[in-house]
Amino acid sequence: MIMKLVNIAAFIYLLIASFVFAGDMGGSDEAFIAPSGFTFSIWFLIYLLILISLVRQFTADERDRALYKKISFLFSSSMLLSGTSVLVGTTASLLFIAGSLITLSVLYALITKNPDRSSFFIIPFSFYLAWTSIATIVDAFIVANANGVDLIFGLNELGWTIIMLIIGGGLAVYFSLYNDDLIYPFVFLWGYFGIFVKDDKPVQVTYTLSIVMIGLGVFIMWKVYREVRGRRMRAETV
Template sequence: MYKLINIFSYIYLLISSLIIAGEVGGGAEEEVYVMPAGYAFSIWGIIYLLLLGLFIRQFFANEQEEAFLRKSGWWLAVSMVLSGTAVIVSTTLSILFIAGTLLTLCVLYTKTRKELSISWMLSVPITVYLGWISVATIVDAFVVMEANGITELFGIEQLTWAVLMLSIGGLIALVFYIVHKDVMFPLVFIWGYIAIWIKQDVFLIQLVTGTVIILLAGVITFKNHRIS
């Protein structure tokens, strides 16, 4: 049953994103300090293909992969429904669905992380999905602020918040990689931060994103070099 629910939820995600919203991933219209270059949203095409591979693989899963799928329960399906809904509701409401998607994917990743011997066709889609939703949550939060005319929050202006959130996001990606040794998560952040660095011409934003990119790439290269 959960395999069929996954398929139906995936179809809903595609219909809502590609037909109803009419966009691959839903690039936002508001121009904010954390908005990446338009090409960055093409990663949704990769996510759709990876999820398709996961749902094909689930019908040919071995015993350990079945255990992985059982542990995933309804979490993956719920995350896709929330993600699909986020692109068809109002800008202000979208942040709630994006945040919900992030939360469900975090639970999903935590529940299934111990299954280390499964096919990459099952593990990589979830990690890439989680990575991009993490970046998208940061972006969407600022889009909602801009759409509602909020130029500062708790006495802190939007640029300062952008610097803080981008820094925290980079730190999360670094810690995630060190703890879980899952390289796909920081690679997605590198993808998103390069697009932000290209799009934005504000010095502080370029400084933060450039630093995070160099730091993540350096740590990944160093750890892989030690392993080899």
């Protein structure tokens, strides 16, 4: 019961940090890779899903309650780290959001090792992990700009932006295939769309985004088709 209450308190802290003290949810426009402000509306969906997950701590069946107990510390830690990342300075925020990403990654791995869980259990954490992955990448560029870092290993911001967009798209596909997770690449596609529609970005970034977004879109459609086809085949064998 204590950890359930701690999770609720951590969620309230995250909400207060985000809505009362954080200011503009749209982030910084200084980095090429920063999405448009409207893209951050996905946080409202994430908050809703987390809230549902918190309620399910008390109403879930025995197998899910045992899993909630196993991940409770990581769950509350991820929310505390995410909330703190919007309260501290620009450079320190990267450390906290990266800490949240690591915590969520471990939490996600623990969940996927429990095949007997309910189908809903993983959904909130898929959205949360995917968007935190994007936020960590964006924050890295924002911190570099804020500290006047122009070159890293001989490449400027434009070069690294193109590289990270491609790596991010590839990571989303690999993660989806490895974990059979459709949500993760969808969230990346949403984030990339937010970058695509933002004004004042180099044409090279636009071209890269176009190619990666098409690739993600095709992959998602193939994944959906395969899932629907698999369900029909299973239904026909019953």
